[in-house]
Amino acid sequence: MTFTPTELEVEGAQGGEAARDNAPPSPPASGRRLARAFLKDRAALACSVYILLVLLMALAAPLIVKLSGWGPYEFDQSAVDPDMAGLPLGAAGGMGAEHWFGVEPGSGRDIFARIVYGARVSMTIALSATVLTSVLGVVFGLTAGYFGGKVDMVVSRVMEFLMAFPALIFMIAVLSALPAENRQFLLVGVISFFGWPYLARIVRGQTMSLKEREFVEAAKASGASSGQIIFKEILPNLASTIIVMTTLAVPGYVGTEAGLSFLGVGVVPPTPSWGQMIASSVPWYAVDPAYFLIPGACLFLLVLSFTVLGDRIRRLAETGGARA
Amino acid sequence: MIKKATSAAAAAAATALLLTACTGGPSDSTGGAGDDPVAGGTVHMLQNADFSYLDPARGFDGGVNAFYRLIYRGLTMQAAGDAEDPNAIVPDLAESLGTASEDGLTWTYTLKDGLKFDNGDPITAAEVEFGISRAWDPEIGIGSPWLKQTVDAPEDYAGPYQSGDHPGIETPDEHTIVFHLIEPFPEFDNVLAQPNAVPFPVGSGAGDEFINDVIASGPYTLDTYTPGSLIKLVRNEHWDADTDDVRKAYPDAWEFEIGLEAATIDERLLAGQGTDVNAIAGKIQAATLPRVQTPELQDRLIASPAFCTTYMGMNTTKAPFDQVEVRQAVNYALDRASIQTASGGTQLADPATTIIPTAVSGHKDFDLYPSEDYAGDPAKALELLAEVGLEDGFSFVLDIRAQPSMQAQAEAVQEALKAINVEVELNVIDTSTYYETIGTPSQQSDAAITGWCPDWASSASTMVPPLVDGRLITEKGNTNLAQLDDAAVNARIDEIKAIADLAEANVQWGEFDEEVMALAPMAPLVLEKGLFLPGANIAGYHPSTSMTDLAIIGLKDPSQG
Numbered sequence: 001m002t003f004t005p006t007e008l009e010v011e012g013a014q015g016g017e018a019a020r021d022n023a024p025p026s027p028p029a030s031g032r033r034l035a036r037a038f039l040k041d042r043a044a045l046a047c048s049v050y051i052l053l054v055l056l057m058a059l060a061a062p063l064i065v066k067l068s069g070w071g072p073y074e075f076d077q078s079a080v081d082p083d084m085a086g087l088p089l090g091a092a093g094g095m096g097a098e099h100w101f102g103v104e105p106g107s108g109r110d111i112f113a114r115i116v117y118g119a120r121v122s123m124t125i126a127l128s129a130t131v132l133t134s135v136l137g138v139v140f141g142l143t144a145g146y147f148g149g150k151v152d153m154v155v156s157r158v159m160e161f162l163m164a165f166p167a168l169i170f171m172i173a174v175l176s177a178l179p180a181e182n183r184q185f186l187l188v189g190v191i192s193f194f195g196w197p198y199l200a201r202i203v204r205g206q207t208m209s210l211k212e213r214e215f216v217e218a219a220k221a222s223g224a225s226s227g228q229i230i231f232k233e234i235l236p237n238l239a240s241t242i243i244v245m246t247t248l249a250v251p252g253y254v255g256t257e258a259g260l261s262f263l264g265v266g267v268v269p270p271t272p273s274w275g276q277m278i279a280s281s282v283p284w285y286a287v288d289p290a291y292f293l294i295p296g297a298c299l300f301l302l303v304l305s306f307t308v309l310g311d312r313i314r315r316l317a318e319t320g321g322a323r324a
Numbered sequence: 325m326i327k328k329a330t331s332a333a334a335a336a337a338a339t340a341l342l343l344t345a346c347t348g349g350p351s352d353s354t355g356g357a358g359d360d361p362v363a364g365g366t367v368h369m370l371q372n373a374d375f376s377y378l379d380p381a382r383g384f385d386g387g388v389n390a391f392y393r394l395i396y397r398g399l400t401m402q403a404a405g406d407a408e409d410p411n412a413i414v415p416d417l418a419e420s421l422g423t424a425s426e427d428g429l430t431w432t433y434t435l436k437d438g439l440k441f442d443n444g445d446p447i448t449a450a451e452v453e454f455g456i457s458r459a460w461d462p463e464i465g466i467g468s469p470w471l472k473q474t475v476d477a478p479e480d481y482a483g484p485y486q487s488g489d490h491p492g493i494e495t496p497d498e499h500t501i502v503f504h505l506i507e508p509f510p511e512f513d514n515v516l517a518q519p520n521a522v523p524f525p526v527g528s529g530a531g532d533e534f535i536n537d538v539i540a541s542g543p544y545t546l547d548t549y550t551p552g553s554l555i556k557l558v559r560n561e562h563w564d565a566d567t568d569d570v571r572k573a574y575p576d577a578w579e580f581e582i583g584l585e586a587a588t589i590d591e592r593l594l595a596g597q598g599t600d601v602n603a604i605a606g607k608i609q610a611a612t613l614p615r616v617q618t619p620e621l622q623d624r625l626i627a628s629p630a631f632c633t634t635y636m637g638m639n640t641t642k643a644p645f646d647q648v649e650v651r652q653a654v655n656y657a658l659d660r661a662s663i664q665t666a667s668g669g670t671q672l673a674d675p676a677t678t679i680i681p682t683a684v685s686g687h688k689d690f691d692l693y694p695s696e697d698y699a700g701d702p703a704k705a706l707e708l709l710a711e712v713g714l715e716d717g718f719s720f721v722l723d724i725r726a727q728p729s730m731q732a733q734a735e736a737v738q739e740a741l742k743a744i745n746v747e748v749e750l751n752v753i754d755t756s757t758y759y760e761t762i763g764t765p766s767q768q769s770d771a772a773i774t775g776w777c778p779d780w781a782s783s784a785s786t787m788v789p790p791l792v793d794g795r796l797i798t799e800k801g802n803t804n805l806a807q808l809d810d811a812a813v814n815a816r817i818d819e820i821k822a823i824a825d826l827a828e829a830n831v832q833w834g835e836f837d838e839e840v841m842a843l844a845p846m847a848p849l850v851l852e853k854g855l856f857l858p859g860a861n862i863a864g865y866h867p868s869t870s871m872t873d874l875a876i877i878g879l880k881d882p883s884q885g
Contacts, residue, residue: 075662075739082661082669085613106610106666106732107739176726176754264726268752270735280728283587283611 070110093290141203247310361878405866405873428508543573574878607854610668630851631870637805686784688834717745806845
């Protein structure tokens with residue numbers, strides 16, 4: 001939920017340094033060899049399959065709920081017991097042929113449909129925030145690292161300010177003060193605003209070391225412009241770092257969105273979101289554990305998948321597929 | 325202000341219609357471990373939120389009003405929670421209820437003998453006048469507005485600390501106190517039962533003096549106060565039971581444990597371990613209901629009817645709610661059964677079709693927008709919309725509080741109105757600024773869901789008028805969310821308020837309720853009842869969703885816990 005740099009990110013920074021010493025400046029391994037190594041890695045494969053499944057769910061949500069028969073907003077009063085505070089009828093929170101994952105207490109809304117639509121929210125926000133932070137992080141990191149001097153000082157101070165800022169508290173305050181419309185855009189904006197310095201710092205560090213290398217000197221000597229050097233010489237060498245960092249950032253943003261929704265400042269109801277589902281299931285944990293377990297498990301698996309996948313990709317990138 | 329009493333934590337409240345438990349009266353008391361309260365022990369109250377203020381001139385909500393009853397006394401008070409009519413007003417410090425003059429403008433009360441504060445000083449007419457006049461202090465008098473609205477005072481009177489004696493209250497001798505009113509107010513006894521009409525020693529309580537300490541006149545006084553965590557009350561040795569017909573004050577002490585999560589409170593009451601056998605709390609959460617089905621817990625469970633109506637106010641100044649057909653169509657289309665389930669089901673809520681709740685005097689049973697099993701009648705609603713050319717629907721913004729139960733209600737409204745092509749956009753507002761936002765006409769959206777409770781349940785005069793009186797629309801703190809300003813409605817309010825016969829007035833309020841609902845400025849949604857789970861050793865407990873009478877609660881066996 002917060003943006004504390006993880007162990008992985010710190011390692012990532014060091015990994016970059018290490019890569020400089022023992023890897024040639026060109027991409028370290030052929031794509032085919034990496035793909036083969038990746039396919040042999042069962043954990044990475046399982047994670048990718050789950051992530052693809054969630055992505056598919058998010059993309060095809062309207063079709064899937066047509067298949068299951070219940071929309072995410074449809075009330076089903078016949079599935080809950082009004083005499084028992086709206087507890088779902090039947091075992092395991094009303095799971096069965098009618099409602100695959102059971103129903104929500106009180107309203108009788110279909111949990112499967114809400115999970116499917118909730119995946120949309122989680123994925124949209126997490127992926128958009130990742131794209132935005134990556135762009136910001138790379139641009140500012142490259143600029144600061146390459147030009148150095150005053151530019152570097154300004155960018156670095158801004159990054160330090162943002163990283164030292166109590167981001168979560170600020171996000172809650174901003175989101176509860178701003179009007180509720182377009183909450184998804186706001187969430188992406190706020191998350192990205194505090195998220196980009198983590199990538200930018202690493203990019204800056206690597207750029208600073210790369211720009212001293214011979215091939216950059218050579219490019220400079222042959223009259224290449226700054227833009228050419230940045231985009232043609234330095235950026236390709238940052239590719240593996242950026243891929244690793246962004247993959248590792250996604251689970252953080254999935255968690256942040258869920259956390260903000262859990263705290264009641266996320267997406268506006270009745271739009272389903274996993275974090276919101278977990279929040280509303282808390283009082284029901286004792287009598288309807290399924291209501292808590294399903295969104296909890298989905299969220300856990302998604303975060304775990306992205307984290308494991310990011311970790312595996314990092315290892316592959318470092319070793320060039322020699323060992324996975 | 326009083327609307328806040330509907331929030332879950334503050335629902336710990338008063339005048340109960342007794343439904344179960346506590347069989348028989350004092351006559352069949354057998355002593356020992358019977359079912360009747362005996363003197364001694366400590367009663368624990370578990371609650372989430374701290375009381376708003378210890379100073380009764382400042383605090384004004386269901387939870388704190390119940391607490392004030394233990395430490396303060398007024399000239400009159402609401403009857404005991406186990407009385408035949410717990411909504412009734414009975415004398416407290418006064419010998420009898422007030423005597424009004426012929427023109428209804430002068431009310432006279434006579435004090436009992438032997439009344440004392442917790443410091444031993446006597447309570448005379450001067451102290452009563454002083455305590456009551458604190459309500460006019462601009463900084464302190466932020467509680468119940470009724471004294472200021474009824475007792476005659478010069479425009480520039482600013483309380484005893486700034487302006488001295490109250491010109492509208494006379495004290496001809498030590499035992500007599502006379503009030504001069506702005507205009508006749510037949511229910512003036514109710515005004516003096518408000519929490520801010522209590523005596524204080526002359527000159528005390530200026531500024532923040534009563535923020536952390538109090539001068540008690542009731543059976544208990546403050547022992548320790550740790551804001552946000554603990555309030556401990558011990559007996560006030562100077563309180564004389566012979567002067568008090570209502571308060572029983574069985575336990576030797578009270579402990580209010582504050583800052584507990586609602587779920588934690590329910591868990592502790594379910595488990596009932598240690599001192600929790602002597603504990604009470606506000607109403608249980610909906611999710612706890614399925615867990616209280618064992619015979620032992622069912623025995624302890626006590627139900628209380630609703631004193632508040634949860635409703636959706638429709639802003640009549642904004643299109644399309646400026647058309648009565650649209651507002652009526654919404655009333656027809658709402659699926660109150662699903663809103664009921666969303667509010668906790670049949671045991672915790674009833675569908676509401678009237679503004680006045682069933683438990684409040686003056687309630688008249690009617691349903692102008694009927695449907696089978698309260699499930700809504702979209703066909704009828706569409707007919708009405710077609711009359712004004714809106715059969716293709718419209719969309720509006722609904723203000724709701726960021727609170728799960730209210731969101732569930734709003735989602736049920738949203739779902740039901742889809743059937744008549746009406747799209748509802750929810751505007752979730754933070755709990756702390758919610759009432760401020762919807763009470764400011766320039767900021768409120770097309771509609772809002774909120775609750776309203778009467779300031780006293782013996783009459784509907786504080787139930788309907790604040791919601792529909794067009795002359796009460798203010799720039800801030802507005803209660804007329806519909807912003808209905810209808811000359812006929814306003815005139816009718818004046819007409820009923822002038823009726824001196826309170827029983828007749830209540831009949832008229834019931835009629836008035838129906839007349840207002842024909843205009844449909846709001847859609848009553850549900851009446852949220854309460855289920856309370858006291859500890860096994862608690863007796864004499866008559867919980868209420870409005871204000872629980874704490875003064876008659878005791879322990880069956882003080883040696884337990």
